[in-house]
Amino acid sequence: MKKTAKFGILMIILVLGISVSGFAQFQTLDKLQKNADDFSEELAKVLPFNSALGLNWSDAYIGKLIPSIPPHFGVGASFGITTMNLPIMKTLMSNFNYSIPFDIGKMILPAYAAEARIGGLFLPFDLGVKFGYLPPLGIWGKNLNFDYMLAGGEIRFKLVDLKLFKLSLGGGANYLKGSIGAKAGSIPDISLGGSAYNIEFAGSPEAKLLWQTTSLDFKAQASFHFFIITPYIGLGASVAWSKAGYSVKADIDSSSGDLQDIIDYIKNEGYEINISGTGMESIIKNHAFSIRAFGGLSLNMAMVRIDFTGLYSFRDKNFGGSVGFRFHL
DSSP, rough: OOHHHHHHHHHHHHHHHHOOOOOOOOOOOHHHHHHHHHHHHHHHHHHHHHHHHHHOOOOOOOOBBBBBBSSSEEEEEEEEEEEEEEHHHHHHHHTTTOOOOOOOOOEEEEEEEEEEEEEEEESEEEEEEEEEEEEEEEEEETTEEEEEEEEEEEEEEEEEEEEEEEEEEEEEEEEEEEEEEOOOOOOOEEEEEETEEEEEEEEEEEEEEEEEEEEEEEEEEEEEOTEEEEEEEEEEEEEEEEEEEEEEEEEEOOOOOOHHHHHHHHHHTTTOOOTTTTEEEEEEEEEEEEEEEEEEEEEEEEEEEEEEEEEEEEETTTTEEEEEEEOOO
């Protein structure tokens, strides 16, 4: 798992290539919040797709735990990636004096998890759980940090269980949380209310992008067994409740008025912002529905399976893939 976690972090660093740019000026608080709204709306579509990684086992149904000889269960781990549209994140990060130097249309979001699945007790179903966690980790000294957690579970009911063909319907829930941030030498001041007020950042500011989603997931899967390979296809749909935004840790002051005046102004204008003398944060809630196709195959070697999965999200035209290793009876 340690090697998998390091590989996931390496992937996100290579794709993002985050660096502190030259001085960039906000025009208004309206512009910052518009960018935050767009970021949250995009993440609401992408996060449930990313949280669907893990537990992509080729077998549509693994069989019963009891009564069965041998009892059917499996444990393993998987690593995968999904994409999201990069310009939205790039625009929001530019507000905090960060740049993404690569001119590409997609950003890669990694995901990894330990997994386990057991067959049903007497009835034809199986249960699966997954969990992946990375504590806040400083990269490149303490200039860049990233954290991540994925948890989920599902139940699948057998519809067809033949020697060469299986079909199941299932449902479950997933939870995904993460952030990426960096320290900067400076963050541009924010003007608001025309020229009446402005927000000034002092000290050693640190800006973060944060995201979180809880989703209900439903899927149908068919698998086919041919000697040492098991191809599979499926269709999944998710309903998700997500929130995403930014936070800034810094000493906050204003040369244009008392901080309480700024807090009152933000509240009266209806901005979704919490601000104090030590920082500001804006987390915006969204909910979304997504539908995806997935499929792939596994290589079956005695009690070991290696799963390869590809995924495609119809709503936002993003794609993903994963590889998993498991011990399986």
